[in-house]
Amino acid sequence: VQLVESGGGVVQAGGSLRLSCAASGSTSDISAMAWYRQTPDKQRDLVAIITNDRSANYKDSVKGRFTISRDNVKNTVELQMNSLKPEDTARYFCSARDYDGLNYWGMGTLVTVSS
Numbered sequence: 001v002q003l004v005e006s007g008g009g010v011v012q013a014g015g016s017l018r019l020s021c022a023a024s025g026s027t028s029d030i031s032a033m034a035w036y037r038q039t040p041d042k043q044r045d046l047v048a049i050i051t052n053d054r055s056a057n058y059k060d061s062v063k064g065r066f067t068i069s070r071d072n073v074k075n076t077v078e079l080q081m082n083s084l085k086p087e088d089t090a091r092y093f094c095s096a097r098d099y100d101g102l103n104y105w106g107m108g109t110l111v112t113v114s115s
């Protein structure tokens with residue numbers, strides 16, 4: 001499975017960004033897709049995950065601000081980020097998990113929220 005993210009950028013606090021991720025390859029093996037984020041001084045953390053039946057879960061700090069969505073036909077997953085805060089600044093990675101529990105990763109897209 002190959003993953004390509006897009007949509008990162010620089011935004012002021014309180015603004016919005018929409019991240020997109022396109023999956024290709026053995027997409028029928030995917031059981032869930034997710035967004036993670038990482039800063040240079042921290043580990044990679046799960047932001048949001050959505051399963052094939054569109055059941056979603058979120059990191060507590062983004063609940064009510066971020067929305068993950070998925071198009072199983074187009075093999076895309078998106079992350080709508082509203083009310084962005086400086087602490088949301090990170091590199092965001094798209095991930096796909098297959099039915100064997102193997103995770104695939106994109107290269108990431110940088111989100112910078114200025115105060």
